[in-house]
Amino acid sequence: MDFHHQGLDITTGQKPSEECAVAGYMGNSAFTNIIFALKALQHRGQESSGIATYDGKVHIKKGMGLVSEVFTDDNLPGNIGVGHNRYSTSGSKGLENAGPFIISSSLGYMGISHNGEITNTHSLREELKNKGYIFFSSSDTEVMLVEIINEINKYGVYDGIKKAMFKLKGSYACAIMINDKLYALRDPFGFRPLIFGKNADGYIIASESTAIDSVSGKVIRDVKPGELIEIDSHGYKSIFVVNHEISHCMFEYVYFARPDSIIDGKEVFNVRYNLGVKLAKEYPCNADVVIPVPDSGRSQALGYSVYSKIPYSEGLIKNRYSDRTFILPNQKERYDAIRIKLNTIKSVIRDKSIVLVDDSIVRGNTMKYIISLLKRDGAREVHVRIGSPQIIAPCYFGVDMKTKDDFIADNKTIEDIRKEIDADSLGYVSIEGLKESIGINDLCLGCLTDNYPDVIPTGAKPNYT
Amino acid sequence: MDFHHQGLDITTGQKPSEECAVAGYMGNSAFTNIIFALKALQHRGQESSGIATYDGKVHIKKGMGLVSEVFTDDNLPGNIGVGHNRYSTSGSKGLENAGPFIISSSLGYMGISHNGEITNTHSLREELKNKGYIFFSSSDTEVMLVEIINEINKYGVYDGIKKAMFKLKGSYACAIMINDKLYALRDPFGFRPLIFGKNADGYIIASESTAIDSVSGKVIRDVKPGELIEIDSHGYKSIFVVNHEISHCMFEYVYFARPDSIIDGKEVFNVRYNLGVKLAKEYPCNADVVIPVPDSGRSQALGYSVYSKIPYSEGLIKNRYSDRTFILPNQKERYDAIRIKLNTIKSVIRDKSIVLVDDSIVRGNTMKYIISLLKRDGAREVHVRIGSPQIIAPCYFGVDMKTKDDFIADNKTIEDIRKEIDADSLGYVSIEGLKESIGINDLCLGCLTDNYPDVIPTGAKPNYT
């Protein structure tokens, strides 16, 4: 799987939906800097994009589609702004729930871009309604925003946000603007990434460091779990850090983030390379060549090759134009459809024993077809190595893996999966290997272990029975 | 450069424009098979796409854009058809000149998809006008078609096409249908590729073998230079081969074709890998890591790494969403724009001496920016290795490299270019090395040597003074 994320459908039946990208900027040309940041973070959300800036008045534009489709020749004025890319979810409601959200209140203007998932949305919304508040959408971000305003009205900005943090359950990494000040806010578990930096024009907040690179900026540091940072025209300061047991999401490293990003001090490419090394240790193999599934398995395959000393090559070619679909008038067998997306390089695979490396098994079907292609074109053996452990439980903290009918019932062994995809051998990296590859102990591994770092409110399990 | 071809602007000032994809099919579900083939050949032309089929009547659809944009839910009936993808050229006239061309005459129906460039279009058109013929477009394909019909009217299909071949100068690889028969026709020099094969439904003709793969077919063989092949419901037969001095275009191997294609018996990936090996021999280097410019330099970088024993890695990440452009409200320095397209992987490049491999130097600017990025992010040295010789002359045979004002005047040495892009060393593969890498002696090297395999008619040099 590469980082396009055009539909993830894991064998065990899951689908991420609440990942998003956030960005904030304080300085000259805020709009242009945010455009660059959102483009660099397009892989985190392709459904909608929006930017709001402030120069005494609020200026806002949102639209469905990629950053480049929404913003064609715009320029919003102002030296402060926040931006948002939203992931495509099945239950999406068009622009109604698209970020950023902007409100005016006795406080003045407030804008928020949110990545994550508030787990106690339902009870909080009821509680706030009973206090007289009114909601215009079904978004958890709106609930977070109203809760924050409610507390700020009582305790002021700093204490109000802190009070709100104790009420808000779940994950949130946010870029917030309140009038002419910019804030970075990250939940106490640190589920989702958030980082900030500086370039010639001013300060930038973003989901991943690659966005800071995209504006020729320098990373200052990650926002700490539980931290509120305030940025104004004079500089930045850390307002507070709410201490907590940290639980960074392992899925960012394994699958979601860009390989060139450095998250909580760990470079994603390097983590994936390490996962390849671990796989080579845990699941060695006597083979002729290591090849990746392009583009998602490349880092891991390089690690596997170096440790195992089996030569690395490219045996599969991806068609860059195969994104859009065509309803075939005469439904051909599926192998053809895959051939348009992926084809083999015969000289690399023919008569070879191959180690095939990818980041995860999605659509058992896709992996099955790839193996079939390789064998039809002459591969002798195909040994599959996967740079993540098996996912066995849903996520409540932002990677909204929804469960299918067969989620638990299916409960396949690795041998079952190997047989189904017709691989000669199959290895998933171990949880221990994963932790060592990332090099962080404070990880959320809920989807791998069914043990979560926090209690899950009942209302947060709508799709799980 | 990868095989998207979204604007080639070589340092010496050239731009290909007459490359196209052709496909033809004889058998069940001709339309569906051609759709697959054209999708697999999308890299050869993105401006327009068209398909014509025949079932007693001719059915045709053409449109501007990608195959997937033109054909959304169509189905043209018939067991025979031809298809065409057209490259985007500056002087294009929309659908007027888009393929395939279809005519009716005393012969019945005839359809043609053409890849290449007829060099004596001007004089042939005048000659045919004087014979009373009428032209509906400015296309060289129409001239070819009328010339063929003119000769067929006098000598019948086989002899007529042969007679026409002696009149038509330049390059052409064509899929032709005449009523219920399909023909593959390739010019005597064999400039442009043409191959045919078979799948469960019938016979397929295509510009590259990857199109045959895409329909789960088997390659039968390349169409020979100067050969006419006829395919009907009973099978295929070679009608004739006009002998000539063969001159395959080297640019197909170096740049244009897909790496998984096998052209005139040579796998493109393997040729590019060999070019990497040659580069390592001709321009060795004492470095820490070999990295490709993604996706275009990957095959060559692998070859360089294996021969030189310098480890291979990936040090640049390409943003898959950066295709569309945005007019920046405040024009930022260009480095930012590049950062959105390419970013570095710090752990791979920092403090390293790097061999950077690509297929050609396009936009000296782009290579310059990449080197600058690598150095700003900590690379110690950057040694550039290019998998093709320098281009010094225009092409008249289908890769319509148009000359810029500075084409000759500029006449830079390799050392000049090295300084301009700020590389620590720069090596282009030698012409001898190119020939050995391809493994074919009968190559057209006109754009590298200014010696062409055929006399160039005066009218064929409109952009060259």
Add this chain to the structure above:
Amino acid sequence: MDFHHQGLDITTGQKPSEECAVAGYMGNSAFTNIIFALKALQHRGQESSGIATYDGKVHIKKGMGLVSEVFTDDNLPGNIGVGHNRYSTSGSKGLENAGPFIISSSLGYMGISHNGEITNTHSLREELKNKGYIFFSSSDTEVMLVEIINEINKYGVYDGIKKAMFKLKGSYACAIMINDKLYALRDPFGFRPLIFGKNADGYIIASESTAIDSVSGKVIRDVKPGELIEIDSHGYKSIFVVNHEISHCMFEYVYFARPDSIIDGKEVFNVRYNLGVKLAKEYPCNADVVIPVPDSGRSQALGYSVYSKIPYSEGLIKNRYSDRTFILPNQKERYDAIRIKLNTIKSVIRDKSIVLVDDSIVRGNTMKYIISLLKRDGAREVHVRIGSPQIIAPCYFGVDMKTKDDFIADNKTIEDIRKEIDADSLGYVSIEGLKESIGINDLCLGCLTDNYPDVIPTGAKPNYT
């Protein structure tokens, strides 16, 4: 002027912008019934269209454009719904301010479609912010909605809405749904029209009676000024009527409404016919033929013809395809542009003395061109008769006529205007004649007299200095 309203630019420099259409339905197929109603009311707003329905959950769709462009193959479930067409205004903010608005609160769900203009938006919003409320848009409808919720939270639905009515200044005709009940609400002045009726499926609320016709319904009666009506599955009841001095907007009859609508008991066609009769009495003329400016002056011209006994005919033909504009490469004189929209019928006008009738003088330019056309094509005399008095002051109650630089300065006499448009005579109907033609005394004539039925809050005059 016909009822398309594609830009009103009166000689005195005004432009309506806050006219909208509202609709509500209680019964089977609520969505379909609202679609019909909104299509019948398309003349009241073409910028955006939206519908919300309720079946335990709220279903909503809004979009830019005509009803037929927004709703192509949708179907929102539920037996209750509200819909809205929004007028195109220069300062519009896309979908942000488009109706209907939907909120959830402790009350449950509430949806509102609003036609009119709240004049004390600014002070109310500040007051509500100070109470802790949060605003998501710049719309006066949102302020109205929050004010209503605020009062309902304190006093319950009936008394809360009544309390809110005493706070809300300006004009509002609304279709409201609160959970499974539908409400019609009209401001105490009765500025904007609101009517309700019944068809086979259930009850309908709409801005004009023609919407009730469009669903094969029967009108029950107009909603009274200051009245709240509640409709549920059992029937309807009047909850209260807040008494006040009534001030129906005269502009609805003169210009805005459809001729087939019956508003507050008066048929619009009949009012306009009466205006023609009045014009014939007040400004008689010795002429050969009466012709209308199509389609807007037809009713008035018929009245003029019958009273004056001067024959009626059609002397101008409107091109139905002239809506879209074309930027002329070589700017031709404007007469040509008008010729594409209107042309003369020579046999009707040549050598004739003509009475030319329209509803208002818009773009002095347009009328000037029409007279010029008629005279160039042979008309001997052109006597202009206008079915409304001169507009001399801005509107604050829903026809947001914005003032131009020259609004007061220009201050032209009728004789000045006659000379400018080159008419042989010019007559505007008198205010007394207008009142008699409508047959209602309780009219708002603010824009004709500069005397308004209510005090205008300072903030309500943003464009007037």
Add this chain to the structure above:
Amino acid sequence: MDFHHQGLDITTGQKPSEECAVAGYMGNSAFTNIIFALKALQHRGQESSGIATYDGKVHIKKGMGLVSEVFTDDNLPGNIGVGHNRYSTSGSKGLENAGPFIISSSLGYMGISHNGEITNTHSLREELKNKGYIFFSSSDTEVMLVEIINEINKYGVYDGIKKAMFKLKGSYACAIMINDKLYALRDPFGFRPLIFGKNADGYIIASESTAIDSVSGKVIRDVKPGELIEIDSHGYKSIFVVNHEISHCMFEYVYFARPDSIIDGKEVFNVRYNLGVKLAKEYPCNADVVIPVPDSGRSQALGYSVYSKIPYSEGLIKNRYSDRTFILPNQKERYDAIRIKLNTIKSVIRDKSIVLVDDSIVRGNTMKYIISLLKRDGAREVHVRIGSPQIIAPCYFGVDMKTKDDFIADNKTIEDIRKEIDADSLGYVSIEGLKESIGINDLCLGCLTDNYPDVIPTGAKPNYT
């Protein structure tokens, strides 16, 4: 029926399809003048629009849709050009057959815009193929063009066109450009209209005089049946007139042309007014009011009113926004769909005996619904008067009325139709009355009498058995 022509489906089952608009211009700003002309002639064709100009080179643009949709900000250079609007036909093939057609031959460049229908297309095409000609489309215009070129090659321009006229059967009114000369050509029967004039910039040729009005031009005269006129920068001259029995199409006056056009000396409005007078004489009625079906019956209704002395009024209002269709989720009875298009004015029709006037009965259904609406809303009696005789036979000369299954079988009497539409009386104008109303004896009445002015080639009856 007004002149939009969005689908004509006469009770007897016919549909026009070959009507088009042609225009040609010689002089400054040829492109702009043709744009105006085509916009004024939009009612003659809405499927596609195209313009070609010449300034040494040919410049051409064609597209699907209205003139204003195809030409948004274009400007084609040159002082000569031809333009074309094409009617929407069921069997249309997109841009392949759209006008104008442009060719280059030994003659130089030739462009043609054609209105009409060549009846011997099939045999001519075969004949020309046997001479070696090649055809690129299925259009009869291409056949005409090749035939003309073929004869010109033998006899020169003037004699060649004359020779071609003796071969071409059927109807044609054409604007032709041959290099820098413009030609108007009309078939010897004069079936379709063609007129020319002059404005400040130069000379214009057009299908109807309203196009000449649209460029502020003066009509010179109609092109005579069988005439070729040549226009160059010095002026115009009549080259020849081929004498023949003239047969102007009566349908142009009754239905197709704009009321403000003057065709072959007769103003269309006046003809339709006369038809109303005839109807009043032939089918008098004791009624209270005469109302038209808007906008198509207005001229006729005025004539009926004046002669009968029954007052004229407007009792039906047409919704200007009802063009686009909506697939109703719950299919309501059809009356509602009509209500959105047409509504009644109650004060005009209630308790009245009405004379309802239209130009033709299309979709018996539509007339039936209108009568039903009028009666449901209180009309006492509805007497229908139709400004054309009954159509009983197909057209081969440009109004391609295609026959339905029931064309002959149905063979309804007027009384049958009256009953079906539930009118209190029904009158069609007599053929004699039609001829007197137009004031021309030399009419083609084939569709009314089944007697045609010329022999119909067998191939010309594809839809008639």
